[in-house]
Amino acid sequence: MRRTTKVKTSGGLRPRLGTQLRGEMAAAYAARGNGSADLALHYSPKAQKDVALSGQLQFLNFLYCEIDSDVKTANYAPFSSIVRLAGENFASLIDVEITTIDGRLIWRRLVQSEPDTAKFVEDLRTSVGRGVLANVSALEVWTYGQLTTNPIRLRSALRAVSWMAGARYWPLAQFKREVLALIESRRTVTFDDVLSLEQGARRALVGAAVLEMACTGTVRSDLAEVPLHGLTLFHRIGDRKC
Numbered sequence: 001m002r003r004t005t006k007v008k009t010s011g012g013l014r015p016r017l018g019t020q021l022r023g024e025m026a027a028a029y030a031a032r033g034n035g036s037a038d039l040a041l042h043y044s045p046k047a048q049k050d051v052a053l054s055g056q057l058q059f060l061n062f063l064y065c066e067i068d069s070d071v072k073t074a075n076y077a078p079f080s081s082i083v084r085l086a087g088e089n090f091a092s093l094i095d096v097e098i099t100t101i102d103g104r105l106i107w108r109r110l111v112q113s114e115p116d117t118a119k120f121v122e123d124l125r126t127s128v129g130r131g132v133l134a135n136v137s138a139l140e141v142w143t144y145g146q147l148t149t150n151p152i153r154l155r156s157a158l159r160a161v162s163w164m165a166g167a168r169y170w171p172l173a174q175f176k177r178e179v180l181a182l183i184e185s186r187r188t189v190t191f192d193d194v195l196s197l198e199q200g201a202r203r204a205l206v207g208a209a210v211l212e213m214a215c216t217g218t219v220r221s222d223l224a225e226v227p228l229h230g231l232t233l234f235h236r237i238g239d240r241k242c
Contacts, residue, residue, distance in 0.1 A: 046074040047073065067215055164212055
């Protein structure tokens, strides 16, 4: 049995973060087997937990998904859920399972470049949307080139995820109401405007709140065009682009 050191928090006893992360990374390394890809552990707001990402393609896809307001949830280790439905051959081909805000289920495969010649890929293409896979809306194949088309978007995503990860254990509803009231009154605000709503450590919470709202489509932003900084713009849904 793995032993962990526990600490008292407002929500009760939890394993110390360092101990918890070491355990999760050890499990991820063991699951990787003989693979040699880099392994990263990040908190995912879309999955609402820490996720292990093996290799550059998975990390880039993670950043893209987390900042995409059309993505509601993302499963970055979908093998066990897919294998029960479609079998090991198909499950081994999928790197992430995405649910969109309009309810579509998308399976995404990551490859270094086209053409994708892996065994069973064409069989999977013809099976999606039919029979036991009737609820799967699409199979997407993304390459390294597609994932790196917009480096600014990736940089913004990494910074935004860091802000949201820091606030993962705090309720943000109050801060979101403050942000919405500010945007309703001004229509367009900067990140510095949002941070000025609070003082001290609470500035980080209101910052995380507006970033979560941007990544879920509650408000709009220019995060895909400008790296996250004090003058990043946030505005009401329905208004013209920043």
